[in-house]
Amino acid sequence: MTTATTSRSDRRISPVFLGILAVTAVTGWATWTGFAEQPGVAVFLFVTAAWIVSLCLHEYAHARTALHSGDISVGAKGYLTLNPMKYTHALLSIVLPVLFVIMGGIGLPGGAVFIERGRIRGRWRHSLISAAGPLTNVLFAVVCTAPFWLDALDGVPSDFRYALAFLALLQVTAAILNFLPVPGLDGYGVIEPWLSDKVKRQVEPFAPFGLLLVFALLWAPPINGTFSINGAFFDMIHAILRGLGVSEWESSNGYSLYRPW
Template sequence: MERFLAFSLQELPFVIITLVVAFTFHEFAHAYVAYKFGDDTAKDQGRLTLNPVHHLDPIGTILILIAGFGWARPVPVNRRNFQNPRLAGILVSLAGPLSNFVIAAIAYGILFFSVDVGMPPFFIDLFKMMLWLNVVLFVFNLLPLPPLDGYRIIEDLVSPSTRIKLTQYEQFGTLIFLIIVITPLYQYTIQPIFSIILPAVIQGFDTVFMTLFG
């Protein structure tokens, strides 16, 4: 069975717990910020909740366990309900990745302080996975490729005419994204980004916590 999974059987419980938490807070963050800016769409569809059942996509969750990438159920957003669609759109898109960043920071903080108080190995492994996977999700979702949040932010940063042009080619962008992620091209495109940015983010946590509490 293990050969069909992207993670070892020992890692699997930690991965599943982490994904449930990460995906749930990611999508809730999108829904909450959209609601605060005047869009009730997600709330009306039961997505303004921390109940994982309303956010997890069965296929997307299984794929991340098998292939190493996947997705949750996207939160519906109606930009016409925003008084300032571009600003609100950027903040709504940014809210998801930022929620993963916050979870990663909390996980790092727990690990940082657990050195002095001691913690059972199960929880040490769990929070290590929480740290690593949430940093991955934070960085990954900010890539400027459809259908990721980074692409949605770019859409709201460019002019309306450029946004229309981007929308016309969005379907091809999604295809390119899948090719990059699924094929060996991943090793030459996205993997180098992770090999540089992920350690930098974790080193940033280390610097901040050592400065404040070291």
């Protein structure tokens, strides 16, 4: 087994991640009980901490799948400890995604773990490694929306319900954006192994700008004063959330609470 070549310390959960989990739990409790005098502060800390937890799990899924596919180097790099400080680009992986949430309520992905693709054989394995991250966001969205589609909201405080709705919105946007077949995003990583070498060479120079392109399109002004890519994108996101039992009103209230200022 490939995991036999990684030491126990390489796979031990980081105290940093455990600390983030603790913040999520405490602020989630404060949001639920109304303990904080300013509910927006508790919601902000709860959603931000939970969002960072999901980012860590996203990158862990990439690394763990790579490990079982043949890249045993991920253990020595610290990727299996869930420590966000071990990522290749902490700024892209944690700071920018949090800023995107604050600025526009969008769960934009970030680049993080470096996989040594030369150690991996088989196109399906390469595709699965890329898909593992956004699939984690899908699972996270299912968990966040479970009380809604299970009709189990009786007794759930409104602030906590709104916070869950907004967190679910972030996970759905992260999954959709990650699966876009844009160079530099996971969606392109899924299809890249199946492309010809010629196409790969032509696309490679644009990979560093893929995330910036997505960001620019989402914040672009309306075309002819009517059609907006941002508006169309969020219409799709809210349609998905409605299918999961979450109304636009609930997620919007969550975003309003998240930004108490």
